[in-house]
Amino acid sequence: MPDYLPHTPEEVSEMLSFLGLSTLDDLFAHVPAALRLSGGLNMAPGMSEPDVADVFAGYTAANRATSSSLVCFAGGGAYDHEIPPVVKALSSRNEFVTAYTPYQPEVAQGVLQAIFEYQTMISRLAGLPIANASLYDGATSLVEAVNMAHGATGRSTMVMSAGVHPHWRAVVETFAAGTGHNLVVVPLRDGVTDWASVTATDVAAVVASYPNYLGVVEDLTPARELASKLNALLVVGGDPVAASVLRTAGQWGADIFVGEGQPFGTPLAFGGPYLGLFACSEAQLRRLPGRLVGETVDTEGRRAFVTTLRAREQDIRREKATSNVCTNQTLMAVTAAVQLGYLGTHGLREVATRCAQGAHYAFQELMQHSGIEAASSQAFFREFTVVTAAPADVVLRRLADEGFLGGLSVAALAGDHDVSVDDPTRSIVVAVTEKRTKKEIDAFVTAFAKAVK
Amino acid sequence: MKKAMPGGRASSAPLLGSDTEPTIFEMSQSGRRAFQLRTTGVPALPLDQLVPREHLNPTHVELAEVSERDLVAHFTRLSHRQFAVDLGAYPLGSCTMKYNPKFCDAVAGDPGLNSVHPGAPAHLTQGWLALLCDLEERLCEVTGMAGATLQPAAGAAGELTGLLIMRAYHESRGDQRKRVIIPDSAHGTNPASVTLGGYEVTTIPSDERGLVDVNALRAVLGPDVAGIMLTNPNTVGLFEEEISEIANAVHEVGGLLYYDGANLNAILGVVRPGDMGFDIVHMNLHKTFATPHGGGGPGAGPVAVASHLVEFLPGPKPAMTSEGTYEWRTPHHSIGRVHGWHGNAMVLARALAYITVHGGDGLPRVAQHAVLNANWLRQRLQAVLPAAYDRPCMHECVLTATGIKHNHNVRALDLAKRLMEKGFHAPTVYFPLIVDEALMFEPTETESPQTLEALACALEEIAEEAVVDGDRVRHAPLTTPVTRVDEARAARQLVPTEDAAERV
Numbered sequence: 017m018p019d020y021l022p023h024t025p026e027e028v029s030e031m032l033s034f035l036g037l038s039t040l041d042d043l044f045a046h047v048p049a050a051l052r053l054s055g056g057l058n059m060a061p062g063m064s065e066p067d068v069a070d071v072f073a074g075y076t077a078a079n080r081a082t083s084s085s086l087v088c089f090a091g092g093g094a095y096d097h098e099i100p101p102v103v104k105a106l107s108s109r110n111e112f113v114t115a116y117t118p119y120q121p122e123v124a125q126g127v128l129q130a131i132f133e134y135q136t137m138i139s140r141l142a143g144l145p146i147a148n149a150s151l152y153d154g155a156t157s158l159v160e161a162v163n164m165a166h167g168a169t170g171r172s173t174m175v176m177s178a179g180v181h182p183h184w185r186a187v188v189e190t191f192a193a194g195t196g197h198n199l200v201v202v203p204l205r206d207g208v209t210d211w212a213s214v215t216a217t218d219v220a221a222v223v224a225s226y227p228n229y230l231g232v233v234e235d236l237t238p239a240r241e242l243a244s245k246l247n248a249l250l251v252v253g254g255d256p257v258a259a260s261v262l263r264t265a266g267q268w269g270a271d272i273f274v275g276e277g278q279p280f281g282t283p284l285a286f287g288g289p290y291l292g293l294f295a296c297s298e299a300q301l302r303r304l305p306g307r308l309v310g311e312t313v314d315t316e317g318r319r320a321f322v323t324t325l326r327a328r329e330q331d332i333r334r335e336k337a338t339s340n341v342c343t344n345q346t347l348m349a350v351t352a353a354v355q356l357g358y359l360g361t362h363g364l365r366e367v368a369t370r371c372a373q374g375a376h377y378a379f380q381e382l383m384q385h386s387g388i389e390a391a392s393s394q395a396f397f398r399e400f401t402v403v404t405a406a407p408a409d410v411v412l413r414r415l416a417d418e419g420f421l422g423g424l425s426v427a428a429l430a431g432d433h434d435v436s437v438d439d440p441t442r443s444i445v446v447a448v449t450e451k452r453t454k455k456e457i458d459a460f461v462t463a464f465a466k467a468v469k
Numbered sequence: 470m471k472k473a474m475p476g477g478r479a480s481s482a483p484l485l486g487s488d489t490e491p492t493i494f495e496m497s498q499s500g501r502r503a504f505q506l507r508t509t510g511v512p513a514l515p516l517d518q519l520v521p522r523e524h525l526n527p528t529h530v531e532l533a534e535v536s537e538r539d540l541v542a543h544f545t546r547l548s549h550r551q552f553a554v555d556l557g558a559y560p561l562g563s564c565t566m567k568y569n570p571k572f573c574d575a576v577a578g579d580p581g582l583n584s585v586h587p588g589a590p591a592h593l594t595q596g597w598l599a600l601l602c603d604l605e606e607r608l609c610e611v612t613g614m615a616g617a618t619l620q621p622a623a624g625a626a627g628e629l630t631g632l633l634i635m636r637a638y639h640e641s642r643g644d645q646r647k648r649v650i651i652p653d654s655a656h657g658t659n660p661a662s663v664t665l666g667g668y669e670v671t672t673i674p675s676d677e678r679g680l681v682d683v684n685a686l687r688a689v690l691g692p693d694v695a696g697i698m699l700t701n702p703n704t705v706g707l708f709e710e711e712i713s714e715i716a717n718a719v720h721e722v723g724g725l726l727y728y729d730g731a732n733l734n735a736i737l738g739v740v741r742p743g744d745m746g747f748d749i750v751h752m753n754l755h756k757t758f759a760t761p762h763g764g765g766g767p768g769a770g771p772v773a774v775a776s777h778l779v780e781f782l783p784g785p786k787p788a789m790t791s792e793g794t795y796e797w798r799t800p801h802h803s804i805g806r807v808h809g810w811h812g813n814a815m816v817l818a819r820a821l822a823y824i825t826v827h828g829g830d831g832l833p834r835v836a837q838h839a840v841l842n843a844n845w846l847r848q849r850l851q852a853v854l855p856a857a858y859d860r861p862c863m864h865e866c867v868l869t870a871t872g873i874k875h876n877h878n879v880r881a882l883d884l885a886k887r888l889m890e891k892g893f894h895a896p897t898v899y900f901p902l903i904v905d906e907a908l909m910f911e912p913t914e915t916e917s918p919q920t921l922e923a924l925a926c927a928l929e930e931i932a933e934e935a936v937v938d939g940d941r942v943r944h945a946p947l948t949t950p951v952t953r954v955d956e957a958r959a960a961r962q963l964v965p966t967e968d969a970a971e972r973v
Contacts, residue, residue: 019831020568020759021838022917028838031845031918040837043844046861047708047740057738059610062828065572071825072818076581078596081589083580090586093809098507102537110555111548113574116564117765120895122886122949125490126551127764130544133493136966140530146965150766152622155809163665183809190783190805194633194666233524261516263526276809286597287587287810288622289767301963307765311970312959314951315944319489324959330625331657331900335670340625340661343755347763354544357493360534363504372519374511395521409590416593424588454510 018062083284086421087456089378091399091447092229092429093154093181093276094284095257097367098451103281103358107351117307117343121322122314127346128321131309134353141259142273142295143266149307149323150349151292151341154276155187158223158253160294160305160339161272162188162197165221165249167303167338173198173219175242177209179228180253182430203435207232207392207401211242219248221272226254226265229429230436230445231375231399232392233258236268243269249300256280256293257371258397260364265295272296281355282348291348304328305339367450371398374448374457381461382446387468391443399447401426401437404468408444414467420460422467423447473498476539482549483950490546493533494967503537550950551764552894558916558924562865562897562909563656563704565734565756567839572826573760573819582818587810591796597814598787598795604821605771605787611824611832612728612750613743614773618783619817620808624731625658627751627770628698630783632666633804634749634774635696635725637781641802644723646695652681654704654901659729668695675903679705679858679867683714690718696725701745702732702863704901706843706909716746725749725778733757734913735840735864738833748775758820769816783807838914839864842921846912849925853932854884857904865911867904874906879935879942881906884928886953887945891927 023031032038044052063071080086088096111126118124118131131149138147151157162174174192176185178201189199200216202209207230211222222243227233236252243250251272252265257279259265265273277291278284296304302325310324330337359367375398382388387405404411408425415422426443430436437443448457474495480486516525535543552559559566577583585594605617621627632649639646649668651659652675660670671689676682680703697719701709709715716726728747734757742750754760755768762768774782783806784799827835840863847856847866854868870881885895885908897909912921935942946952964970 018826019834020570020915021834022915023838023841027918028841031841035841035844035848040841043837043840043861044739046710047736048710048713051713051740051744053739053741053744057610057829057832059607059829059832060825062826062831065570065826068572068822068825069576072576072579072582072600072822075596075600076579078599079581079585079594081585081593083584086589086593088586090588092588094587096586100505102503102541106541106544106548108574109545109548111551111553112764113761114554114569115551115764116559116561116566116762119561119897120552120885120889121954122946122951123552123889123894124764125950126547126549129490129492129547129550132965133967136492136494136968137532139966139968140532143530145969152626152766152813153809155806156622156626181809183806186806187809190633190807191629191665193636193804194629196667233520235523260530261526262520262524264530267526283583284586285583286585286594286814288808288813289763289815290809308965310959311964312955312962314954316952318487318951320951320954322954322956322959324956324963324965326960329657330661333661334657335660335664337657337661337664340629340658340665341623342625342658343623343762343768344766345622345763346765347761347767350764353493354540356532357503357535357540357543358537359504359532360497360502361529361532362502362534363506364532365529366504366506369516370506370509370511370513372516373514374509376514376519377511395524397520412590413592416590421586421589421593425590428590429588450506450509452509452511453507454512457511 018064081421086416086419088421089423089446089460090421092424092445095279095447095449096284096451097279097449099281099283100358103355106354107281112347112350118323121320125321128309130350130353132311132321134349135309137353137356138293139295141256143264144273144295145298146301146304147295148304149309150344150346151294151306152345153290153292154274155184157274157292157294158184159188159191161251161274162221163195163338164272164300164303166197168249168300169220171218171220172196173200173216174221174223175200175202175214175216175219176223177202177225178204178436179209179230180223180225181229182434201435207394208234211238214242219246221249221251223251226252227258227397230391230401231396232394233397240269257368261368271300277348277352280352282351289345289348291345291352302328303338306341306344370450371448374452375400378448378457382464385465391437399445401443401445404442404444406468408442411444411467415463418463420463476535476542479546482546492967493535493543496535496539496543497533499534501534501536503535503540557892558920559894560896560910560912561894562911563731565911565913567759567913568915569759569761570823573822576822577815577818583815595795600818600821601787602789602795604817607824608752608771609773611737612773613741614750615776616779616782617771617773618786619771620783620812621770621772622808622813623766623768624751624753624770625662626807627772628658628662629665630807631727631749631751631772632662634778634781636666637802637804638778639695647693649695650689650697654903656704659698679707680709681715683711686715687718690722692722694722694724696727698727698729700729700731702735705858705867706862706865707858707860708863712745732864735836737836739836743775748778754816754820758823760816760819767813767816769813835914842912842914842916846910846921850928853929854908865909868908869904870906870908873932873935877935877939879939881908883942884931887931887942888927890946890948893924893927
């Protein structure tokens with residue numbers, strides 16, 4: 017019977033007799049007998065670690081979409097970036113991995129300072145002065161952003177570009193059932209949000225994506241103007257890698273920046289745990305969701321870090337709280353600080369630039385072939401969308417047989433009738449990272465040209 | 470030009486000194502670098518030929534410029550300034566800081582799981598779908614429920630998901646309900662989640678036993694009650710013995726019972742929320758199933774429901790087809806997605822590994838030894854720190870420092886801070902709110918009797934010290950990397966980033 021219990025049978029007996037009890041079952045004597053599980057759990061008995069490893073080998077063997085078996089051209093917020101061994105080594109240190117929320121700052125300076133450094137890096141990439149200690153993922157960060165906009169304006173209508181990742185839109189819609197928010201999705205025309213079509217009034221937030229989920233870098237000036245006209249907050253969901261070279265959310269006039277931080281040292285990991293990035297203007301500080309670390313001093317006058325502005329949080333405000341977040345994704349935030357420390361000012365720019373170079377090279381090569389067309393005429397960054405002669409799911413299946421995870425089908429992400437493209441069932445979003453070589457891209461293009469026939 | 474701090478100076482490590490660790494920005498030296506990238510052969514066109522110039526940031530976003538050696542030194546030293554389960558006992562009540570088996574990390578870290586893109590179609594990710602289905606089945610067995618979603622990324626996310634399921638259920642019956650009942654001992658996430666779920670909170674008092682006052686509950690029940698949220702064992706570590714009466718009373722008015730799984734570790738394989746009458750259950754896998762807490766996440770907060778609620782679960786969710794393969798399915802009345810992808814998958818994989826190692830016979834032993842340790846500690850400390858409620862506890866015990874505060878002006882917080890100098894993490898203090906000078910200890914099942922005895926001795930020493938040298942306790946800790954920090958200043962003169970700091 018494998019387990020991780022330290023007690024010897026003699027010790028258990030001694031402890032029980034100290035309590036005046038004779039069996040472990042006696043500990044539960046006050047639990048009504050009628051409720052007790054009489055026959056035990058209907059579950060196989062325990063197994064040793066090596067035996068369980070064999071069970072898990074069955075799961076791993078059934079996954080074909082691993083990075084070693086399929087060359088990854090899929091993105092959509094989850095990117096196949098290089099994670100150097102030094103980043104893995106530091107972010108997997110036991111002291112970071114097995115700690116909890118830094119409630120006692122005297123013994124938690126390690127996590128607190130790492131979060132402080134993370135907050136600084138995210139604040140700079142967002143171009144906004146405040147960044148929190150992280151949220152669950154990009155989608156849930158956006159939920160917190162629209163809730164913040166509601167708190168700031170007292171209004172409930174959210175105007176959201178269809179260029180926002182379809183899963184993010186879906187998550188916002190789910191939580192709107194509780195908050196009563198009204199979601200207005202603004203369609204794209206030729207890959208660009210048709211902000212001029214917005215007729216809504218009483219708007220809390222205008223939500224844009226930069227680049228949008230199809231890869232297009234949209235001019236955010238109309239979104240900013242719309243937000244100003246409606247006296248609403250501008251929320252920008254951004255790719256944090258692109259944020260190192262493109263204009264920051266702050267430079268576009270955003271009040272809130274949200275993003276998916278997975279590209280900063282977190283593996284693809286089948287979608288989680290990822291990292292919800294959240295930054296905002298000073299004006300929204302008191303409504304900030306989640307934890308915030310601030311600098312202060314100890315009784316000796318030494319610099320120290322501590323979670324601060326706790327009066328915002330759920331454990332104090334209870335039913336008056338505007339967010340219920342407590343545990344977030346600290347380990348991923350620490351990992352991001354390590355990865356960004358490794359890349360530094362120039363390394364992150366270089367990664368972003370190489371992604372853009374690879375994407376543009378792949379795009380141009382694909383355009384040489386019949387049966388593949390650009391979904392829009394717009395400029396893009398590291399991701400682009402093509403319209404295929406054959407159905408997208410068929411193309412992607414054929415590409416998998418040739419050794420490629422060929423991209424993401426818009427229909428799979430957004431359903432068959434989304435307002436972001438003309439025909440979701442024939443649209444594929446392709447992403448390229450700094451890991452992809454010319455040789456891989458060339459082979460991918462050849463396979464793609466064959467797959468659309 | 471700024472003078473960079475020497476990265477190779479280790480005087481901030483407790484092993485060598487008590488200096489301040491420089492920030493990574495203070496260590497930065499222009500022109501230094503750590504990164505190395507692959508040679509790709511892709512044409513290296515300048516960015517302004519790829520993206521219109523008006524989109525490019527004319528200035529560089531400054532991060533830091535450090536060598537790999539300095540990067541390693543910096544984060545290694547930070548790790549030395551951090552307490553963790555792997556260092557020593559962490560009896561932080563209500564957080565279940567048990568030992569996290571390394572095996573589970575290794576299993577999840579396999580590239581066959583962790584290099585899989587979440588958007589890959591189901592036919593390429595059959596292993597993951599099978600794993601998630603198997604975990605769902607185990608979690609349903611443990612909770613006595615019919616179906617589960619694995620999407621919620623943390624306990625609080627699970628709470629809100631559960632409340633939205635509650636809401637969707639009532640609305641599907643054309644039933645507009647307004648209120649959710651919560652005991653005054655509840656964790657703050659409960660009322661916050663209720664508000665975000667669009668309901669009003671009705672708080673009911675606990676009785677002198679620390680349990681739900683069933684008469685007070687009956688007095689607030691009515692046709693506008695959507696449900697009740699309970700933690701059982703509750704947040705004072707006691708089992709709600711009248712849970713069946715409570716369940717019947719709530720069900721009689723058409724309400725649902727929500728089980729907050731924060732304390733599930735106490736009852737694993739002994740008694741199940743479903744058998745107690747609960748309709749909706751969230752679990753904190755990072756507590757009960759020993760996935761590492763990560764310094765404050767990632768967690769995972771799956772929600773399991775009884776059969777009448779299965780069709781409201783978030784989707785898409787993995788399901789087995791009649792051919793024995795796996796596919797994504799969205800339940801008919803699904804509330805929708807609650808996560809960007811499929812949940813915190815790596816956490817889910819670790820939890821399944823933990824459950825499989827223990828199996829049907831091992832899980833009840835977890836609960837038994839957790840409850841044994843907590844009761845032993847409670848009994849052992851009776852003379853110095855009496856329990857807030859004089860009843861057998863479950864997996865954690867709430868003690869009170871009222872006497873020490875009254876007689877010696879030493880508070881629960883002071884005791885907790887001094888305990889850290891004796892090699893233990895502090896217990897949870899001042900929670901639950903209904904107990905004066907509360908110290909909540911949750912030793913967990915993975916601490917040995919010797920560790921518990923040492924913890925008890927340390928607390929006895931501190932209690933004696935409070936009598937003879939109260940200042941020493943009130944000023945503790947003095948031997949940690951920093952002493953007590955000025956929290957008021959942190960809030961008053963907010964410095965949330967390096968840029969807000971005035972560095973000389």
